Amino acid sequence: MPYRSPVSEIRFILDHVVPLAPVSATERYAEATPDMVEAILTEAGRMCDEIIAPTNRDGDLTPARLENGVVRSSPGFKEAFAAIAEGGWVGIAADPEYGGMGLPQAINVSVNDMLSGANLALQLNPLLTQGQIEALESHASDEIKALYLPKLTSGEWSGTMNLTEPQAGSDVGALRTKAEPNGDGTYAVSGQKIFITWGDNDCVSNVCHLVLARLPDGAPGTKGISLFMVPKLIPDENGNPGVANSLKVVSLEHKLGIHGSPTCVMSFEGATGWLVGEPHKGMAAMFTMMNNARLNVGVQGIGVAEAAYQKALEYAQDRVQFTPIIEHADVRRMLATMKADIFAARSIALACAVALDMGHATGEADWKARAALLTPIAKAFGTDMGIWAAGEGVQIHGGMGFIEETGAAQYLRDARITAIYEGTNGIQAMDLVGRKMMDGGKAAMALLQEVEDEAKAARATLPDLAEDVWAAAESLRESTEWLVEQDMQDRFAGAAPYLRAFARVLGAHYHLRAAIAAGEGSARAKLAAVYIRRLLPQYAAALAEAKDGAQPLYDLTVEDMGA
């Protein structure tokens, strides 16, 4: 059985677990009625199942390749991308003024979830373009908006993000790419960028690069970085792709996974660029784009996990060893915990999306703070879970899982990048305990208060599960109170396990909601029990680790580590 988009699962979450209703009730998103959402998700799901998913293995077997300086996409990708563009899926959340649908991020995230499960390598193309659209909407001049946004939104052109250089990965401020004024309002951009996802492709008629570079008077570090639009083909007076710019793809990387996604080394050699936003404010613009990108990368982990789960579930029903292996307790354990964890991660991601939408629609600081708090959790937990689930999927297949033809291994290889790009999961964890706790833990406490209140109320219906969730939330709250009193180094030393504990508790919270909504004895309640009894208990070990502080890690010297 091929991949089937989890439309009804997403619908259930948006109806009952992290309701979209408050979003639809705002003026901005009034169009996102239940009927509209149903129609959108059904249509996107159909495309993912019928058109996108069948290209997934071809992308793995026949990676994108560089031919005379031009990237040739994997077989079938051009047609699959055309379906995405024609359906308007690039611009789900984009401004209607430039051709977008103007729908909530919650819908966009849901479609990205399904697209990621269908073909992660291909999905990166519209995802990067979405990030670029968002950056331009927030920071670009009206001229640039008018020129680029319609074509990006329609999928005629695609967009890339050019941050990384060999010496400047997480330390973006170390970049050396330069932008010199040409005297006519444009800039000459020169430098080399690496890890540029979909840095070129033949699915579109132009590729638009957003490039971070330093102006001659740019200070060292992140404060001296500006953002430039550097198109592959410079638009002519009619806005159509014109003469070639001075940039090229030097080479493509040979990667563990997402073979269908060309990862380019780009060289800019005095390429003509246009400033986006204020001089020296490039990082701020980049961060706008990055926050949503981070959420959507978390969702990539969820999409791949879903696909891996479906494949493993089917195999476990078909494969007979004594009985169908799904009847073996340990295989059932793997499948049940996969399904439970996918639900948890998906709910967290959609909660983040709903908070983003509420923040946009209402302008309320509390919603914005909640979205900001949930973003690193959604990203790191979604991707860690995705890698784990893909690994369990391989394991359930036994020896067949290690054979590439089966397809289970591809999910594992593809998923592995999601914990790394858009800020490694270590950076997400540092973001959570650092920037996202600059409010003294206020946003975290507010969320945990809701978790505890709901758990208390649930005691009447599901006493055992509710009690476990309440106790875990209470413990996390105490740990959070402790955390915000620590210095940064101690927080960082416990950041990754703290994030994991937070995700475990939130997952339990959403499972409890689902169980209450569906009622005792329902499949939802049974799945919630699996999560709360088997996965939630991990929070305690994670919090113990989170509180161990930095000193013991540094007591172990670099010399000790090598001995």
Added chain:
Amino acid sequence: MPYRSPVSEIRFILDHVVPLAPVSATERYAEATPDMVEAILTEAGRMCDEIIAPTNRDGDLTPARLENGVVRSSPGFKEAFAAIAEGGWVGIAADPEYGGMGLPQAINVSVNDMLSGANLALQLNPLLTQGQIEALESHASDEIKALYLPKLTSGEWSGTMNLTEPQAGSDVGALRTKAEPNGDGTYAVSGQKIFITWGDNDCVSNVCHLVLARLPDGAPGTKGISLFMVPKLIPDENGNPGVANSLKVVSLEHKLGIHGSPTCVMSFEGATGWLVGEPHKGMAAMFTMMNNARLNVGVQGIGVAEAAYQKALEYAQDRVQFTPIIEHADVRRMLATMKADIFAARSIALACAVALDMGHATGEADWKARAALLTPIAKAFGTDMGIWAAGEGVQIHGGMGFIEETGAAQYLRDARITAIYEGTNGIQAMDLVGRKMMDGGKAAMALLQEVEDEAKAARATLPDLAEDVWAAAESLRESTEWLVEQDMQDRFAGAAPYLRAFARVLGAHYHLRAAIAAGEGSARAKLAAVYIRRLLPQYAAALAEAKDGAQPLYDLTVEDMGA
């Protein structure tokens, strides 16, 4: 810096953590003096570093291939294998009567650890041969021993294990391969086998297949299975490779990792075979071989983890993002926990090997029971840890970890199989809570008693760490008492987390020993603190999961799982 065999680490463990001294004190292993062990490990380590490790990447890039029915090994493998054979490393633990060194398994396991870190794909070749030697030593007739053992021990010939068939993986009893008497004492073996590791190769002059097949009067299921020696080339009257047997390699698998190891589909078409052991007793013979193979597969996980750790440690010192990334708390956390977990898994594996050796040397049932108890833990924990550590190694490399040229990803791909073959880790866990608890938990309790006694004694020196270890062991003991009272289905439903909890406690036990031996403030004590404070706490969540029983997993129906 290329791979460096962890000779001094292994020496420390064998001197202070799971001492080899009692083994050397037996008559059987009197030759294994400290000086001898030092010389052996140093020499093996030198070979691994200088000759074996440099071939690792070549094996990945240029997989073994099938050419006119013959397997051509990866570049450099023939020469590397020759070094292993010439050094006598195939026969470290083999009977001196047939040219082996007759040394303890603890030494063999140590060398296999280093070989696995150097080149896992290649190491499988001598490992499988070692398994075959052991099976022949225990079950074959004197004629077969005299004919095959010298050549297998010297590495002139290699050996394979032919169990799996398409329909018969974990359910070995479902196999269909037949053996018909030829009337001259030989048998005609016919059938197809899959997943045959090193099923053919050009490193040796003959390949000896041990094949499970059913005699005409063999009962259905595992009780009707017999074991046959089926050589690729039938030995002539002088014992040299003679005429070709009726068997062939049909194809090679395209795998996620260990590309240098040819995984063959084998076809036996009335091939001439010789019965090994009693008719219908093939499974018992297979199990002899499998127990040591399981321990050594656990060790493969450890070896790959070591190599992944070394690579990540070097990268973290060289890679500067603001500072060398090893100074970032989260990277340091990853490296410290990797190192701590590798130590734990290695100590468990060597404890298992020492117990095996003591069992062989003394014949004492308690030692045999301990070895049997530790085998599934060493296998499953060593390999799960290996996969996890290889994943952390990729993560520490950031984007570079996803690029194949870096080599970090190869460790992850290679390690993945170790949790699957020689009995999946799920089967190991079932073995632990099933067969290995048929004694009512006696062997487990005896070991936990030692852990608790030592932890109590350590309170004087390292009170905090000792207390944590004691409490964990006590909790595990209580859970074990509970476990042995449960029916099998409930045990199986908690088997994997129970095994993980057991490994966590044992790891803490050996870390505590190391800390006591090296003294307060030592690197060993600091590493023990990292393990006991950051990793040991996971035992509690694992035990909670282990006790949840089967019912909740089956309450969730197959239909619920698909919805």
